[in-house]
Amino acid sequence: xxTAAPPSSRPRPRRSPATWVRGGGLSTLVMLLPLLxxxxxxxxxxIVRSVVMSVQVTNLxxxxxxxxxxNFSAVLNDPMLWTATQxxxxxxxxxxxxxxxxxxxxxxxxxxxxxxxxxxxxLVYLPVVVPxxxxxxxxxxxxxxxxxxxxxxILGWVGLGPVPWLESTSWAMPSLVIEATWAAAGGTVIxxxxxxxxxxxELYEAAEIDGAGVWRKVWxxxxxxxxxxxxxxxxxxxxGTVQVFLEPYLFxxxxxxxxxxxxxxxxxxYAFGNSLGGDYGKATALxxxxxxxxxxxxxxxxxxxxxxxxx
Amino acid sequence: xxxxxKRFAAALALVAAAGVLAAxxxxxxxxxxxxxxxxxxxxxxxxxxxTADSVKDLVAExxxxxxxxxxxxVEWEWKAETFPAQLAGGTLPTTFRVPFTDTLGLVQRSQIAxxxxxxxxxxxxxxxxxxxxxxxxxAEGRIYGLPSxxxxxxxxxxRALFDEAGLxxxxxxxxxxxxxxAAKQITERTGQPGYAEMTKDNTGGWLLTTxxxxxxxxxxxxxGAEATIDNPETRAVLxxxxxxxxxxxxxxxxxxxxxxxxxQAFAAGKVGMYxxxxxxxxxxxxxxxxxxxxxxxxxxxxxxxxxxxxxGGGSVSVVRADASDAExxxxxAWNDFFRVRKLVDEEAAVxxxxxxxxxxQPIGTPLLPVFDEDTWTQQREWIADYINVPVDQMTGFTDNxxxxxxxxxxxxxxxxxxxILDGVVQKVLSDEDADIAALLSKANDDxxxxxxx
Numbered sequence: 001x002x003t004a005a006p007p008s009s010r011p012r013p014r015r016s017p018a019t020w021v022r023g024g025g026l027s028t029l030v031m032l033l034p035l036l037x038x039x040x041x042x043x044x045x046x047i048v049r050s051v052v053m054s055v056q057v058t059n060l061x062x063x064x065x066x067x068x069x070x071n072f073s074a075v076l077n078d079p080m081l082w083t084a085t086q087x088x089x090x091x092x093x094x095x096x097x098x099x100x101x102x103x104x105x106x107x108x109x110x111x112x113x114x115x116x117x118x119x120x121x122x123l124v125y126l127p128v129v130v131p132x133x134x135x136x137x138x139x140x141x142x143x144x145x146x147x148x149x150x151x152x153x154i155l156g157w158v159g160l161g162p163v164p165w166l167e168s169t170s171w172a173m174p175s176l177v178i179e180a181t182w183a184a185a186g187g188t189v190i191x192x193x194x195x196x197x198x199x200x201x202e203l204y205e206a207a208e209i210d211g212a213g214v215w216r217k218v219w220x221x222x223x224x225x226x227x228x229x230x231x232x233x234x235x236x237x238x239x240g241t242v243q244v245f246l247e248p249y250l251f252x253x254x255x256x257x258x259x260x261x262x263x264x265x266x267x268x269x270y271a272f273g274n275s276l277g278g279d280y281g282k283a284t285a286l287x288x289x290x291x292x293x294x295x296x297x298x299x300x301x302x303x304x305x306x307x308x309x310x311x
Numbered sequence: 312x313x314x315x316x317k318r319f320a321a322a323l324a325l326v327a328a329a330g331v332l333a334a335x336x337x338x339x340x341x342x343x344x345x346x347x348x349x350x351x352x353x354x355x356x357x358x359x360x361x362t363a364d365s366v367k368d369l370v371a372e373x374x375x376x377x378x379x380x381x382x383x384x385v386e387w388e389w390k391a392e393t394f395p396a397q398l399a400g401g402t403l404p405t406t407f408r409v410p411f412t413d414t415l416g417l418v419q420r421s422q423i424a425x426x427x428x429x430x431x432x433x434x435x436x437x438x439x440x441x442x443x444x445x446x447x448x449x450a451e452g453r454i455y456g457l458p459s460x461x462x463x464x465x466x467x468x469x470r471a472l473f474d475e476a477g478l479x480x481x482x483x484x485x486x487x488x489x490x491x492x493a494a495k496q497i498t499e500r501t502g503q504p505g506y507a508e509m510t511k512d513n514t515g516g517w518l519l520t521t522x523x524x525x526x527x528x529x530x531x532x533x534x535g536a537e538a539t540i541d542n543p544e545t546r547a548v549l550x551x552x553x554x555x556x557x558x559x560x561x562x563x564x565x566x567x568x569x570x571x572x573x574x575q576a577f578a579a580g581k582v583g584m585y586x587x588x589x590x591x592x593x594x595x596x597x598x599x600x601x602x603x604x605x606x607x608x609x610x611x612x613x614x615x616x617x618x619x620x621x622x623g624g625g626s627v628s629v630v631r632a633d634a635s636d637a638e639x640x641x642x643x644a645w646n647d648f649f650r651v652r653k654l655v656d657e658e659a660a661v662x663x664x665x666x667x668x669x670x671x672q673p674i675g676t677p678l679l680p681v682f683d684e685d686t687w688t689q690q691r692e693w694i695a696d697y698i699n700v701p702v703d704q705m706t707g708f709t710d711n712x713x714x715x716x717x718x719x720x721x722x723x724x725x726x727x728x729x730x731i732l733d734g735v736v737q738k739v740l741s742d743e744d745a746d747i748a749a750l751l752s753k754a755n756d757d758x759x760x761x762x763x764x
Binding site for chain 2: 059144145164251253256269271280
């Protein structure tokens with residue numbers, strides 16, 4: 001049985017180099033060149049280098065030595081990988097449960113404001129402007145585990161606590177998630193707010209005529225209209241939380257007892273943490289595995305949800 | 312078409328300019344007249360201008376006897392994060408300092424230069440304290456730098472809190488039972504943690520090793536082939552810490568402390584006692600602005616055990632791996648002048664103290680001998696007039712330190728083993744039900760897996 005060739009496979013008329021030049025192709029290329037050089041030098045070349053490095057042992061002085069899959073198998077056999085994976089997933093799950101609804105709720109509430117929406121938007125966005133390291137220093141002060149720490153004092157007023165925010169294996173991770181949510185929510189709120197404001201007002205009017213209350217309007221108009229954007233932020237959130245590094249690095253350095261050691265912190269430890277300035281091969285191997293896993297996850301997710309995100 | 316050609320020319324100019332910039336990178340260190348130029352670690356980021364000025368003054372002195380060497384001091388600090396980038400980019404200073412614990416790893420990865428011939432040519436090459444020089448040597452005895460700034464661990468205590476708690480600051484604790492009792496008393500009477508311990512960033516392992524040595528145990532076999540973490544002394548240390556944390560409540564609530572965090576808390580009067588390097592007073596003054604009257608230093612109490620000893624460390628001034636012979640020679644000459652000769656030569660000692668005094672730097676903080684005790688005592692006498700730290704509050708340390716055996720840090724994969732121990736200490740301090748025996752047995756297995764690599 002033969003199948004007919006699709007019509008698009010018919011050869012297109014070829015353009016000669018001269019036509020291409022005369023059509024301004026050369027100057028386009030030249031104008032593109034600086035961009036290509038910058039991207040190539042600072043984005044693509046490091047990616048290529050890290051792929052190469054993941055199959056090498058290098059000391060950055062003498063020529064690197066090719067070791068095949070050794071780095072990958074060493075990383076996969078490291079008992080810390082399992083701990084770090086569990087911690088990372090735990091962080092991502094907590095961030096999803098605690099962090100994902102917060103910006104949406106805030107945005108819905110703010111979109112209903114008639115006046116002073118700008119001031120609220122500014123207030124919500126403010127944490128995003130605070131340099132992350134400064135935010136962590138600030139929160140470390142809030143998280144002081146003694147009864148006269150800021151949060152513990154507040155809890156004390158209602159007869160709770162003191163909570164060992166960062167100093168207990170069960171509290172440390174939720175504490176990191178709370179700070180991370182505070183720090184990142186503002187950006188997402190702005191995205192949601194923009195999406196909310198583009199919902200055609202006629203839909204709400206129609207719903208009102210049908211006798212819908214606030215909750216039914218949110219459920220039947222707002223959320224369906226926001227579906228595509230919520231899908232994107234969800235994927236971004238998962239990719240972002242799985243790559244969490246700053247909080248565990250600055251707050252707890254992976255402690256107490258490795259309860260906040262995440263995959264990226266493990267990558268960092270391979271490269272810089274242990275034995276100082278050490279194993280770039282293992283570090284790049286692990287980052288590569290993480291990147292591939294995330295890419296596969298995103299692709300899979302988009303494929304599975306394409307049917308209902310198109311509507 | 313004309314404007315296209317113009318744009319093309321502009322783009323070409325850009326690319327050419329980038330090429331010129333890239334070409335600037337290649338530097339030549341020895342010129343035709345035989346002058347050698349080296350860059351050296353001069354001062355640390357955050358140091359005051361006065362410190363930089365004093366280094367430049369010393370460079371001028373150095374040039375009087377070495378007219379062929381051009382020394383360019385730069386701001387630099389050993390940081391594991393920036394080191395690989397500087398290494399790969401070829402922007403490391405010709406010579407810089409590395410902690411004892413990290414030197415061996417750099418040697419094993421061939422990231423620093425062998426300077427055995429240059430060091431052997433120094434007049435005092437044979438007089439180094441062998442255990443100190445060992446920090447700069449590989450298994451074959453090749454030398455990779457000049458050791459300096461040798462410290463022993465000491466017990467730092469807050470005299471003001473001692474007073475407030477009804478303890479005598481001139482009679483600091485001399486046994487671990489006394490430390491524990493004093494810590495409890497401080498917490499009960501002042502509300503501040505009586506005793507604190509570093510736990511983060513491999514310092515938890517560093518401190519657990521220090522206390523294990525003080526109790527008479529070891530973390531690794533002498534050749535570094537095997538972990539000996541699961542030993543009765545380490546268990547006793549952890550049981551003591553567990554008791555202080557959970558029974559006495561004398562260790563406070565903030566338990567994730569690193570070196571700078573604990574220094575900050577101590578200088579702010581929020582720590583009664585802690586164990587750290589004997590040289591930390593310098594940092595407490597220059598970084599944490601401590602009130603000198605509140606500072607006290609004594610030796611770490613040792614158990615009544617022939618193996619009990621005190622952990623020591625220091626820095627090695629190493630040379631970058633790709634240095635030429637002329638650069639290696641120049642770098643060792645500079646380190647001899649800048650860091651080591653002042654320990655054995657009266658003129659150099661006085662010159663150094665004078666320069667530091669001119670910029671109000673702390674002088675006379677207790678360090679340990681790079682050579683031997685007599686040389687060390689002699690050097691203290693040379694600079695006696697310049698000493699400006701409260702030595703009377705450090706006699707508990709200076710009077711007793713030479714009775715303590717100095718034990719070097721674990722010889723193999725030191726930082727990795729410390730990282731494993733971090734988790735053990737954190738677990739014991741954060742979980743009242745921690746199973747110490749199981750933790751030690753697991754840490755021992757984990758460390759053996761690392762040592763076998």
